[in-house]
Amino acid sequence: MKVKDVLIRDISAVFEDETVEDFVRICSMQSFSGLPVVDENMVVVGYISENDVINAAVPSYFSLLQSVSFLPDTHQLVQRLQKIKEHTVSQYMRTPAVTVKEEDSLIHVADLIIRRRLKVVPVVDDQGRLVGIVTRMGVLKGAMEKGG
8 A cells, every 4th residue: 555545635734934823823723733844836845743833832841940930830831932923934843854755655654653753744746845645544544444
């Protein structure tokens, strides 16, 4: 079984110069946990997830220890999110993006998902342009329905 058998073609992406607020809005409207980041030619240049934004908004334990005003509350999270919401996704995206091609095997994608702890893997063509995505559930469902 190949990636092309389970990929989702009708997907969203964000451009590298879009804001964190744009990313959150798109993901919340479409119930996504992350999106491929593309350039003006639709070439995948990174990937940003809700986890990346949360990590950017929540100070590390080390920086909290150095802070005189450390109070573990939601207010700090809200303040930090307000500060970064106008930043571009390129500041927080992971690069290079882990991608696969339509002809790659499903077992290859499953291996990437496990080893890299991914929820979504962008699918690209030979020029690196976004074609779709493969999700963990897509891998599971495809393998169960079609016998892997």
